[in-house]
Amino acid sequence: MLKTTPFHERTAPLCASHAWRRWAGHVVASSYELTHEREYHVIRTAAALFDVSPLYKYMVRGRDAARLLDLLVTRNVQKAAVGQVLYTPWCDHAGKVIDDGTLARLDETTFRMTSAEPNLRWLQNNADGLEAEITDVSDSIAALSLQGPAAGSILASMGAPALKYFRIAPATLRGIAVTVSRTGYTGDLGYEIWAEAREALALWDAVMEAGRPYGIMPAGMLALDMARLEAGLILIDVDYVPARKALIDSQLSSPYEIDLGWTVNLEKERFNGRDALAAEKMRGPAWQFIGVEVEWNSLERLYAEVGLATRLPNATWRMSVPLYADGAQIGYATSGGWSPLLKKYLALAHVRSRWAAPGTPLEMEMTVEHRRKRAAARVVKKPFFDPPRKRA
């Protein structure tokens, strides 16, 4: 049996579509309504409420907690302030990405880590000789993500303190003890709320009630996927193969190859993969992870040639789509779709570094009425959508 999240009692009756999806061994709603379109627009206009409880969560406590995590991840954890959240990947000893997630420094010696894959064994294996206690709190902590321009107002109305981007603080929302972080996976103004699983239903009810005047809606994974594409955020297993699952070396990625070079802090004396990453930095990565925009005119022409109006994907797709330049395949897109907000056909893609500069003309494979064609596209900067309210 698949697991249900602590919010399932609330989400199940709301799930009119009966469309569920698996996430880390749990069932979560793909969409609540019969189509996910409204749920997407709510992220950009009001506030969408996501159940993100399936994330793996670990508490790392102790004198050496910061040292352990610093050893593990590419960013500098020792320098993180109390109340700061770091987004970071972590690598194996060859500098290939194992997973990515967040580290929240709750106090001097306490961190909460989130990840997409289980990491208890990895944490424990790295903690040899260090004074750090690691607890898997994946099941005991429930998590909600409240995303959209109204998210801040809703939380303020519930008594949450103001938070800067990528900060976390304890709060009491309608009597429920939580921590709130200003984080999310939508590229919008957004917050994540962490609570004991036993408080989950009360928390859901409280947030939904407080959000009602602001137009809150529960939203599912399809809407989230559209938002994260616009935000240019990478997704494990979709946009990259984690090192632990790679069957062949060519499936591995370094942080530099998936546009996470900014998280690699080579000034740190020691961390997993450091030497390999330093060497890669010197010679430059072979691949880069870029944004692609398909040219509308080219797309329209391909459809016009067969007598059809342009068709667009109504959800974010997840597959490998070849990209061409100068007549040869030079990469592949792994996520893509139509942005209803930007009115652009977008994709996230891996290309050989030579073709990674913004503005580089490319072609993307398109299947138009059963036939494979190529549409003109070009490399563009990520994120595709980056509203000032995200950081303001």
Place this chain on the structure above:
Amino acid sequence: MKRYDAIIVGGGHNGLACAAYLARAGRKVLVLERRERIGGAAMTEEVFPGFRFSVFSYVVSLLRPEIIRELELPRHGLHILPLESTLTPLRPDGKAGDYLAQWSDHDQNRRELARHSVRDAEAYDEFGLLLHRMARAVKPLLSVAPPDPASLDPRELWDLWRLGRYFRGLPEKDLHALWKLLTMSAADYLDEWFEGEALKGTKSASGIIGTLLGPRSPGTAYVLLHHYMGELDGVFRAWGFARGGNGSVSAAIAAAAQARSAEIRTNAAVSKVLINANRATGVVLESGEELRAPIVVSGADPRRTFLGLVGEEHLPEEFAGAIRRYRFRGSSAKVNLALAEPPRFTCMPQPGPHLRGAISISPSVDYLERAYDDAKYGEISRRPYMDIIMPSMLDPAMAPPGKHVMSIFVQYAPYHLNGGWNDTRREQLGDTVVNTLAEYAPNLKSAILHRQVITPADIERIVGLSEGNIFQGELTLQQMFFLRPAPAWARYRTPIRGLYQCGAGTHPGGGVMGAAGRNAAMEILGARA
């Protein structure tokens, strides 16, 4: 007298596969089977009215996908059904929930493993990935005739060079892991990965099957890898239960052979291979009938082939000595039950998908090692390891409606039993198995309608496998690859010109794999495998 291009001695699945490939190449082939039915140890028999047993071998584990494709076995009736789970009860008389299950669904499996150990649940995927890589590294060896590193034959040297280059191409960490697998015991290797006793017990069990070794004996880790090779073909789904039992594997291969005009004769026991001037010229049947062919292929094991059908007088002393020393030491038995109702395991009392998979009585490495301790000194394990499947849960036609058949693979039941095997000892083995299993499934005894117990002595007597070894000789490193069955004679050839071997006693060994049969045919045809 009818002339044949090749005579195959023994209608087991390898003999049939060899025949099918030779026939496919246009050779006139005759298969001679001693028994009244074909299949050897891969056969199905209605032992009790309405109940069909895979009497001996009971799953399709490593049947080579190329054989399924090339011989078009699905067209000839082969249908492999998935066997997807393994249930390990943790203790006798355990309460509901006292089990460890391994499920095919990744999420379900991870959740179940995490119920026992979160670390093991995480290590499981990494372990699987490593063994997958290792199996991929070693698997090319399965489908080729093994080159002998001591040979000066340019063809073998070429193969060896190719193989050496292949292994040199492996990443260093994979080579290190491979060396460990080749040298360690299954228990030690698993200790490096897991903490759960039931998980280690169940995984280590695949390292001891068909050998008189315990999970703590060095070399057993490699056999774990052998097991994973079947999983490599996961996409192809070559692993599972053959609809109609394992007899249908043999029947499908036989049908493929016959479709290419191979002849198959049953009740045709061969007593001698005819040899003239160190060349095989045919065979003599027990009836006295002589049959001639320039090529004779023996599917029998090396001892029966060389010390029986050929005779030491025709063999170089060194070779005969190697065959005499080749180890069999059968250690496994089979108990087949006809049941009036399905078993109810106290650890999982409701009927459910667990009965469609394997049930493994292997609660810990200690349990298996103790079972081995008994066998080491010539006794039946007081608490044996058992690998159980319920064919009727997968193919209801194996039993009358609502009734079931249960296949229990048992280890250890040593061939060299103190005092020897007899009817009393056979029933004692049957009682031990049923009593042990009934501790986990109390309704078992009252559900039994018929019991068939097959000891290693029975295996030897009925299907002719020496010492009852299910693999035609132990699958241990000192008699694998270019050493199987004897140094310098691993490429299906023999010191007698025109006499070949195609049984599991040659590379790559046992299991309902068909590889030896196919490889031998390729060698005979002079084709590259």
